[in-house]
Amino acid sequence: MKIIVLSITPYKEKDGIVKAISENESLTFLARGIKDPKSKNAALNNVLTIADIELMEGNFAHPILKSSKPLFNPLKVDLAAKYLASLMTIDEMMLNLFPEDEQQVMFSLLEKAVENLKNTGDWLMTLLQFMSHTVKMGGFQLEVNQCVLCGAKNNIVTFSFSDGGFICEKCYQPEIEKDLTKDQMILLRKIVNCPDYRLKSSDYKTEDLMVLFDKFSHYIEEAFGYHFKNMRLLIDSK
Ligand SMILES: [Zn+2]
Structure with missing residues (x-):
């Protein structure tokens, strides 16, 4: 599912609760390791990142990120x-x-x-x-x-x-x-x-x-x- 990240709230040490939208709905999910630069989920740790993700139900209030593949990173090297x-x-x-x-x-x-x-x-x-x-x-x-009148x-x-x-x-x-x-x-x-x-x-x-x-x-x-x-x-x- 293609999503655009809107916000990331830190959760525990390296996890984050992500709010995002897909074409059909707004979503909230737990992304493990999102704050760890070495994690494969780290690419999602910027708002307005576009990614292809898969979620799974787990033992948590929100679905959990199962896999993610970044499609677009809004940041640039020469960030004005x-x-x-x-x-x-x-x-x-x-x-x-x-x-x-x-x-x-x-x-x-x-x-x-x-x-x-x-x-x-x-x-x-x-x-x-x-x-x-x-x-x-x-x-x-x-x-x-x-x-208009x-x-x-x-x-x-x-x-x-x-x-x-x-x-x-x-x-x-x-x-x-x-x-x-x-x-x-x-x-x-x-x-x-x-x-x-x-x-x-x-x-x-x-x-x-x-x-x-x-x-x-x-x-x-x-x-x-x-x-x-x-x-x-x-x-x-x-
Ligand atoms: Zn008029």
């Missing part, structure tokens, strides 16, 4: 601070924005996110797209194809995160936020409509990406009622 902070933020979102029995809805989007992050090193666009997928799967889809397709004048979408000229009221530039609104539309991770930061202005990154983070905090813990590392560090 922002790369690591991005992994932490993705894992943080998985653990905190979804109830444990619903985390698996993100399985393939999560798998593609960590692969894309490692292959491209493009932390900013990977995170923006992962955030957009999270918002959608969490049931807070933003309307970027028409006015009346459905008009033309004369869009602003994007309002508090109203959840584009606003047309007719529906616009002075109290509605109007702080994104036209380029930022077009980029936001591309991100929200993107079904995977095909967009690249290098095609856009960093400033626009950072504005949307900030907006998306706040939107997620409001919508899911959650406060990010690892986000500062991404905004402050160089």
Whole structure:
């Protein structure tokens, strides 16, 4: 069974209780020797590792790891601070924005996110797209194809995160936020409509990406009622 590791809690001296998702469910299991670098299970001791595993029932509250074969390791040799902070933020979102029995809805989007992050090193666009997928799967889809209030397709004048979408000229009221530039609104539309991770930061202005990154983070905090813990590392560090 293919799984993605979400958390490891130390248990006894060298064992760990692992929380993970497969395509169909979220799982908790005991991994013997996971904290021992010489153990064949040691590869699972990093969050967002993808592995093929087999479990067995034993004399324990959770199933026990019988065998594991690593398929993907999210860590890199030249580990940049922002790369690591991005992994932490993705894992943080998985653990905190979804109830444990619903985390698996993100399985393939999560798998593609960590692969894309490692292959491209493009932390900013990977995170923006992962955030957009999270918002959608969490049931807070933003309307970027028409006015969120009346459905008009033309004369869009602003994007309002508090109203959840584009606003047309007719529906616009002075109290509605109007702080994104036209380029930022077009980029936001591309991100929200993107079904995977095909967009690249290098095609856009960093400033626009950072504005949307900030907006998306706040939107997620409001919508899911959650406060990010690892986000500062991404905004402050160089
Ligand atoms: Zn309207």
